[in-house]
Amino acid sequence: MRTSRPGGFATSWLLVALLSVSHVTTASAETGYDAWLRYAPLDPAARDRYASLPRQIVLLGESPVLRTARDEVVRGLTSMLGAPVTAAVTRGRDPVVLLGVLPRVRDVLKDAAIPTQIGADGFWLGTLATRQGAIVVVAGGSERGVLYGAFALLRRIGAHEDVTRLNVREEPSAPIRWINHWDNLDGTIERGYAGRSIFFEGGRVVDDLTRVRDYARLLASIGINALTINNVNANPQVLTDAFVPQLARVADIIRPWGIALSISIDFSSPRRIGGLDIFDPLDSRVAAFWQDRVDAIYRAVPDFAGFVLKADSEGRLGPSAYGRTHADAANVIARALAPHRGVIFYRGFVYDHLMDWRNPKNDRARAASDNFRPLDGLFEPNVVLQIKHGPIDFQVREPASPLFGALQKTNQAIELQITQEYLGQQRHVCFIAPMWKEVLDFDMQARDGGTPVKQLVTGRVFVRSLGGFVGVSNVGRETNWLGHDLAMANLYAFGRLAWNPDTTSRQIAEEWTKLTFNDRPQVVETIVGILLDSWPAYERYTGPLGAGTLTDIIGVHYGPGIESSERNGWGQWHRANGTGIGMDRTTATGTGFVAQYSTPVATSYENLATTPDELLLFFHHVPYSHRLRSGKTVIQHIYDTHYQGAEDAAGFVTRWRTLAGSIDAERHASVLARLEYQASHAIVWRDAITAWFRWVSGIPDTAGRVGNYPGRIEAESMSLDRFSNGAVIPWETASAGLAALCSAGGTCTARHRYQGAAGTYDIAVQYFDESDGTATFTIAVGDRQIDRWVADAQFGSGAPNGHTSTRRTIRAVRLSPGDEIRIEVNATAPDSGALDYIEITPAR
Numbered sequence: 001m002r003t004s005r006p007g008g009f010a011t012s013w014l015l016v017a018l019l020s021v022s023h024v025t026t027a028s029a030e031t032g033y034d035a036w037l038r039y040a041p042l043d044p045a046a047r048d049r050y051a052s053l054p055r056q057i058v059l060l061g062e063s064p065v066l067r068t069a070r071d072e073v074v075r076g077l078t079s080m081l082g083a084p085v086t087a088a089v090t091r092g093r094d095p096v097v098l099l100g101v102l103p104r105v106r107d108v109l110k111d112a113a114i115p116t117q118i119g120a121d122g123f124w125l126g127t128l129a130t131r132q133g134a135i136v137v138v139a140g141g142s143e144r145g146v147l148y149g150a151f152a153l154l155r156r157i158g159a160h161e162d163v164t165r166l167n168v169r170e171e172p173s174a175p176i177r178w179i180n181h182w183d184n185l186d187g188t189i190e191r192g193y194a195g196r197s198i199f200f201e202g203g204r205v206v207d208d209l210t211r212v213r214d215y216a217r218l219l220a221s222i223g224i225n226a227l228t229i230n231n232v233n234a235n236p237q238v239l240t241d242a243f244v245p246q247l248a249r250v251a252d253i254i255r256p257w258g259i260a261l262s263i264s265i266d267f268s269s270p271r272r273i274g275g276l277d278i279f280d281p282l283d284s285r286v287a288a289f290w291q292d293r294v295d296a297i298y299r300a301v302p303d304f305a306g307f308v309l310k311a312d313s314e315g316r317l318g319p320s321a322y323g324r325t326h327a328d329a330a331n332v333i334a335r336a337l338a339p340h341r342g343v344i345f346y347r348g349f350v351y352d353h354l355m356d357w358r359n360p361k362n363d364r365a366r367a368a369s370d371n372f373r374p375l376d377g378l379f380e381p382n383v384v385l386q387i388k389h390g391p392i393d394f395q396v397r398e399p400a401s402p403l404f405g406a407l408q409k410t411n412q413a414i415e416l417q418i419t420q421e422y423l424g425q426q427r428h429v430c431f432i433a434p435m436w437k438e439v440l441d442f443d444m445q446a447r448d449g450g451t452p453v454k455q456l457v458t459g460r461v462f463v464r465s466l467g468g469f470v471g472v473s474n475v476g477r478e479t480n481w482l483g484h485d486l487a488m489a490n491l492y493a494f495g496r497l498a499w500n501p502d503t504t505s506r507q508i509a510e511e512w513t514k515l516t517f518n519d520r521p522q523v524v525e526t527i528v529g530i531l532l533d534s535w536p537a538y539e540r541y542t543g544p545l546g547a548g549t550l551t552d553i554i555g556v557h558y559g560p561g562i563e564s565s566e567r568n569g570w571g572q573w574h575r576a577n578g579t580g581i582g583m584d585r586t587t588a589t590g591t592g593f594v595a596q597y598s599t600p601v602a603t604s605y606e607n608l609a610t611t612p613d614e615l616l617l618f619f620h621h622v623p624y625s626h627r628l629r630s631g632k633t634v635i636q637h638i639y640d641t642h643y644q645g646a647e648d649a650a651g652f653v654t655r656w657r658t659l660a661g662s663i664d665a666e667r668h669a670s671v672l673a674r675l676e677y678q679a680s681h682a683i684v685w686r687d688a689i690t691a692w693f694r695w696v697s698g699i700p701d702t703a704g705r706v707g708n709y710p711g712r713i714e715a716e717s718m719s720l721d722r723f724s725n726g727a728v729i730p731w732e733t734a735s736a737g738l739a740a741l742c743s744a745g746g747t748c749t750a751r752h753r754y755q756g757a758a759g760t761y762d763i764a765v766q767y768f769d770e771s772d773g774t775a776t777f778t779i780a781v782g783d784r785q786i787d788r789w790v791a792d793a794q795f796g797s798g799a800p801n802g803h804t805s806t807r808r809t810i811r812a813v814r815l816s817p818g819d820e821i822r823i824e825v826n827a828t829a830p831d832s833g834a835l836d837y838i839e840i841t842p843a844r
């Protein structure tokens with residue numbers, strides 16, 4: 001235990017006043033809104049452990065961020081301890097929690113054994129014995145550090161850790177811990193899955209910024225220090241004089257949480273809103289435009305953080321319009337920002353989406369390094385290259401981008417995607433920390449002695465002062481921010497890893513679970529178990545062996561759509577054909593991508609024998625008969641993992657059910673509904689992918705499952721009234737490629753005469769829930785209606801396909817031979833009320 005000498009600080013303080021910032025908590029339904037900052041009241045046993053914790057909070061100094069820190073401690077302790085905790089302006093006879101920046105703390109606690117230095121944004125938490133008893137000190141390396149220290153103290157208590165002997169110093173791994181949003185000014189969100197924007201509506205910043213404030217609080221608690229609020233596919237209006245005051249409103253709301261505002265910009269803004277006929281970065285009028293806009297923003301937002309720029313990518317204009325380089329583009333804006341200490345993040349996500357797919361040497365994975373490596377050293381010091389974690393685009397499995405190891409004289413930040421664009425869009429649970437960790441821990445061998453990605457992006461390896469982490473979060477207006485309560489673990493994990501990338505996924509999951517739910521061992525074990533198993537499960541039923549997420553690449557990136565990636569310019573090719581699968585990216589016979597890595601890494605990926613199985617198809621094209629280390633062939637691996645993955649997803653439901661009564665009923669029910677949906681959609685994935693590969697390869701499943709579905713009755717083979725048979729595109733997303741469509745609207749009926757043994761069965765109805773209208777489904781056995789539901793979900797597609805394919809299971813239905821099972825669909829056009837099949841299996 002570290003203590004100061006008793007009497008080590010002035011005892012003459014008088015308690016001057018108690019401020020009125022104490023918080024009263026009331027029990028309320030769990031909505032997920034408070035996420036990991038619930039400050040749930042401790043049970044009496046746990047409360048006893050904190051009996052000696054001071055109930056008065058003294059803040060040294062005055063500023064919005066410091067006040068936020070103090071108020072948060074008051075709020076958190078009051079709520080958790082269930083007793084009044086108050087803010088005092090100075091110290092009386094009772095022990096206190098003392099908050100302040102390090103020099104102020106050292107002034108007051110002169111002889112105490114407190115660190116003499118704390119890095120920017122870092123903090124020290126200490127318990128010091130004094131004549132007045134044990135005081136708790138939160139000393140910050142900066143005001144932000146005090147705030148982070150306050151949250152760290154509360155986190156420890158929330159997780160029921162001992163705080164009687166604190167002596168903890170923490171500093172963030174990197175200065176850049178930013179969140180990006182892909183929110184459009186009209187209130188929509190690109191790749192957002194939880195409602196409309198919390199920032200914008202109707203072309204303006206929303207009037208009520210309460211949610212923005214509460215979101216900033218969540219972000220501050222995990223160490224985020226800047227927020228980019230609009231889409232990288234940017235609307236130039238954000239730079240206009242009319243918009244700048246609106247930006248200032250957002251900046252004012254997030255500032256007390258130590259978070260600085262940033263925006264994404266459109267590179268052609270000089271032409272679109274600047275009255276120029278040109279946006280050439282080397283033109284002096286263009287430079288003057290950028291300076292003018294930057295100055296205008298800083299007049300309104302003095303602590304503005306900077307810009308994010310997506311140029312020459314996916315149709316966005318960029319320097320190539322004038323034959324200029326990305327360095328030219330970044331630098332003209334960087335120079336305008338430099339006097340204000342602003343930074344520009346230039347996105348490394350630059351590639352040709354109109355690439356000739358017929359050329360086997362073409363490779364989108366090469367693009368980032370091909371574009372940026374030659375420019376290393378040419379960027380202004382306040383330019384940061386923002387690089388997606390993998391060379392393609394947030395697929396379920398990718399190697400680390402080689403660009404991380406290739407830049408020695410350029411600041412870099414890793415871009416991680418929290419919004420689950422390719423990972424089940426928050427309808428599926430997929431805890432991404434383990435995937436991020438694989439990349440962060442990967443040794444790029446950029447020079448001798450170990451250079452994991454985490455040390456490259458934090459600037460440690462090549463000694464860059466700017467570097468770090470950017471997360472694309474896309475929270476929305478749904479109460480629980482991301483739609484799925486468990487998805488919030490990803491936002492939490494992003495912040496915790498940006499703070500300290502050495503933290504393990506399990507540590508993060510445990511901490512998050514305790515704070516978000518509770519710390520009962522069974523709860524922690526179950527939820528952490530589901531979280532840690534979720535990415536492997538998702539990978540199993542979606543994209544095998546590094547081939548990519550086998551989803552509809554040119555659409556909403558959600559359900560299966562295996563051939564959508566092929567024969568187009570988007571470059572997410574897996575090159576599966578009748579004999580084999582995979583992208584040959586070797587130097588010897590392929591696209592040469594592997595040569596972008598350092599020699600030792602390249603050598604291992606170049607050779608089939610040393611390429612890890614999980615990335616095999618990213619680097620090599622192999623026959624379906626190729627044997628993996630497991631001894632299985634590639635094709636059998638594809639079959640087995642898809643069945644395994646679907647079973648894993650079903651297991652999440654069973655595991656989650658065991659938590660009934662151990663967590664609040666509200667979140668138990670809402671997560672259960674999502675997990676049940678996930679389990680059924682995992683079957684859609686399983687069947688689509690295994691059927692497609694069975695067809696393309698001509699090789700049967702040795703276990704006999706693929707193409708053989710016991711108890712399944714295809715809708716098109718039922719006795720149909722007003723339904724018509726239709727082909728589903730892509731074919732593999734419907735059983736047997738066909739569905740019964742109720743396209744004419746009105747009521748359509750499908751009948752099946754049950755001829756099996758009498759007994760109790762589960763009946764699954766597989767149908768398509770299109771986004772373009774509603775369809776009401778009724779199912780009856782004889783004249784007994786057994787279920788009725790309305791299909792009105794929004795899966796982003798108005799057609800029957802892998803996005804919309806949905807399963808409803810009616811459990812424990814008594815059936816006797818001769819019973820008629822009747823499904824009626826009442827569809828409002830253009831919804832086709834499509835029915836795929838029913839499946840009758842013994843009740844579970």
Ligand code: GCW
Nearest residue numbers: 182190191232233310349393
């Ligand atoms: O993954 C792709 C997304 C686009 C996104 C783009 C990017 C914002 O499908 O929606 O655009 O990446 O990162 O710029």
